[in-house]
Amino acid sequence: DTEVTQTPKHLVMGMTNKKSLKCEQHMGHRAMYWYKQKAKKPPELMFVYSYEKLSINESVPSRFSPECPNSSLLNLHLHALQPEDSALYLCASRRTRNTEAFFGQGTRLTVV
Amino acid sequence: AQSVAQPEDQVNVAEGNPLTVKCTYSVSGNPYLFWYVQYPNRGLQFLLKYITGDNLVKGSYGFEAEFNKSQTSFHLKKPSALVSDSALYFCAVRDIPGSARQLTFGSGTQLTVLP
Secondary structure (H helix, E strand, C coil), X not given: CCCEEEECCEEEECCCCEEEEEEEECCCCCEEEXXXXXXXXXXXXXXXXXXXXXXXXXXXXXXXXXXXXXXXXXEEEEECCCHHHCEEEEEEEECCCCCCCEECCCEEEEEC | CCEEEXXXXXXXXXXXXXXXXXXXXXXXXCCCEXXXXXXXCCCEEEEEEECCCCCEEECHHHCEEEEECCCCEEXXXXXXXXXXXXXXXXXXXXXXCCCCCCEEECCCEEEEEEC
16 A cells, blocks of 8 residues: 545635545555645645654644644644635655655645 | 755657656755656656666656766656656655755646647
């Protein structure tokens, strides 16, 4: 199994809603990542989890709240988002710093 | 800081012709370089990597990349382009030792293969 699975694939939410994005991998990777990607731009790192502990928060607004319940699962909780938060949200994982990252298919988020 | 540059926003090539997508890097220490491809509304797919060893790296879908230390380049190549190769391509470099940031990406190159 070399997949990173993200759900949902598409999400439309209002600015007052609370929703969550889910990411799952069963490759035994202990580093997991959330990225935000705007159209035709490179992914921007948001959060890094290493061994289920948050190791990097790239000054992301508090309306984005990550959670790593176990070594296979990564969540991103969303609350009171703004229209400019509309983007493709990508999850990734990797085994070590020298190996390639595996990316999920992403969640296309639209904030209305 | 580690960085990669992709000097071309857009590359067009005719089907069957060879293609090259350019990448140059700036790193402290040994470079760990990667190429990823992204199809519309999809995640990034790993193509190939250079860690050490042979300067010519072979990857998925017939792609290869040539590591050139003197020119600090890591260009992606394919001998014969397919229309299905049309996608957004990202070069990336591993971040500095001790950092958990994983990867620094280039700005991306949109490849269009014309039938």
